[in-house]
Amino acid sequence: MFKLESQSFGLDISDLSLKIIKLEKDGEGLKLSSFGETRIPSGIIKGGEIKDIENLAKIIKKGLKQVKGKRIRTKYVISSLPEEKSFLDILQIPVMNEEEIENAVRFEAENYIPLKLDDVYFDFEKIQPISKQKKYQEILIAATPKHIVDPYFKALEQAGLRPIALEIESLAIVRSLIKKNTSTGPLLIIDFGETRTSFIIFFGKSLRFTSTIPISSQALTENISKNLKISYEKAEKLKKKEGLEGKKEIFEAIIPPLTDLAEQIKTCLKYYRSHAPKDQTLTDKRKLERILLCGGGANLKGLVGFLSSTLKVKVELSNPWINILKETVKEVPELSFEKSLAYTSALGLALRNYD
Numbered sequence: 001m002f003k004l005e006s007q008s009f010g011l012d013i014s015d016l017s018l019k020i021i022k023l024e025k026d027g028e029g030l031k032l033s034s035f036g037e038t039r040i041p042s043g044i045i046k047g048g049e050i051k052d053i054e055n056l057a058k059i060i061k062k063g064l065k066q067v068k069g070k071r072i073r074t075k076y077v078i079s080s081l082p083e084e085k086s087f088l089d090i091l092q093i094p095v096m097n098e099e100e101i102e103n104a105v106r107f108e109a110e111n112y113i114p115l116k117l118d119d120v121y122f123d124f125e126k127i128q129p130i131s132k133q134k135k136y137q138e139i140l141i142a143a144t145p146k147h148i149v150d151p152y153f154k155a156l157e158q159a160g161l162r163p164i165a166l167e168i169e170s171l172a173i174v175r176s177l178i179k180k181n182t183s184t185g186p187l188l189i190i191d192f193g194e195t196r197t198s199f200i201i202f203f204g205k206s207l208r209f210t211s212t213i214p215i216s217s218q219a220l221t222e223n224i225s226k227n228l229k230i231s232y233e234k235a236e237k238l239k240k241k242e243g244l245e246g247k248k249e250i251f252e253a254i255i256p257p258l259t260d261l262a263e264q265i266k267t268c269l270k271y272y273r274s275h276a277p278k279d280q281t282l283t284d285k286r287k288l289e290r291i292l293l294c295g296g297g298a299n300l301k302g303l304v305g306f307l308s309s310t311l312k313v314k315v316e317l318s319n320p321w322i323n324i325l326k327e328t329v330k331e332v333p334e335l336s337f338e339k340s341l342a343y344t345s346a347l348g349l350a351l352r353n354y355d
């Protein structure tokens with residue numbers, strides 16, 4: 001098994017694109033072995049739900065043939081599941097031995113997951129405490145409906161692949177962005193994608209909260225296209241070139257959804273502030289004062305400055321190579337830092353192989 005697994009690659013399946021990353025050992029460390037991105041025509045996946053298994057399988061096959069770097073010879077893949085269709089939560093249970101945990105977690109999970117356990121694929125793991133605690137332990141539970149997951153399995157198998165794990169995207173993001181999976185203060189990760197934005201709050205050794213909102217980088221392009229009466233393609237180019245720092249008419253086109261985004265981030269921060277104190281393990285009620293951005297949309301010029309001045313919180317671009325390369329290195333010759341931000345989930349999925 002170990003041998004097979006050491007061959008696997010990461011496949012991030014989004015509504016409109018799939019991204020492939022394969023890493024390989026390089027002395028003590030790791031290096032990039034293969035990577036690639038392939039577009040998915042709209043309608044094949046909608047909001048993380050696969051509508052057309054056959055065509056997705058074909059696109060995956062095509063994507064595999066087109067990778068840059070080394071050819072991918074393995075069938076073994078670690079692929080993503082959509083955050084917006086999944087449930088992640090944290091349970092607190094009394095300290096008990098390993099055998100008792102599973103029953104206790106299953107019993108408790110019924111109260112947390114808004115679906116019948118029979119209708120979901122369910123998994124859990126113990127969260128390592130950040131401070132000494134005696135009375136109870138924390139368990140991260142994850143569930144995705146079977147009717148969402150099964151088509152992913154089918155598409156991967158039809159593409160000739162063997163999924164060794166399917167992982168909810170936020171878990172992959174955290175693996176790639178949080179150095180050694182530990183953060184002494186709470187932080188908010190924002191994945192600003194083409195079709196949606198995800199929030200992930202991480203503290204200690206686990207993510208604590210996730211949610212997805214429909215604000216998207218695509219919406220910025222659509223606004224430019226509409227306001228300036230130009231094609232989507234031209235608008236996309238202008239968005240990347242100008243961002244918030246260029247022409248006034250571009251700024252004006254994209255500022256409404258970004259203001260909306262800032263409001264939603266505020267709501268998320270407020271939610272955390274009101275819930276964190278109830279979280280008994282987090283005895284030091286440190287404020288959430290740091291935001292990390294990832295996803296292709298994070299590259300928008302002026303976004304970091306806009307969010308930090310609006311939210312009065314430290315906002316930075318994340319480093320998806322932090323657990324792969326030396327800390328000071330944020331890109332490789334083949335994959336620029338800008339591109340790497342869009343590969344955050346794929347890098348995290350590929351890294352799972354080396355956990």
Ligand SMILES: Nc1ncnc2c1ncn2[C@@H]1O[C@H](COP(=O)(O)OP(=O)(O)OP(=O)(O)O)[C@@H](O)[C@H]1O
Pocket residue numbers: 014015016017192193194195196197216217218236239240241243294295296297298299300301338341342343
């Ligand atoms: N330099 C840039 N400036 C502004 N936006 C950019 C830049 N580079 C990429 N983007 C935007 O990033 C988006 C793609 O991001 P990403 O690859 O993270 O999305 P995705 O993972 O495919 O979609 P999703 O996560 O929403 O399912 C596109 O909308 C693109 O316009």
Ligand SMILES: [Mg+2]
Pocket residue numbers: 014191193194295345
């Ligand atoms: Mg994405």
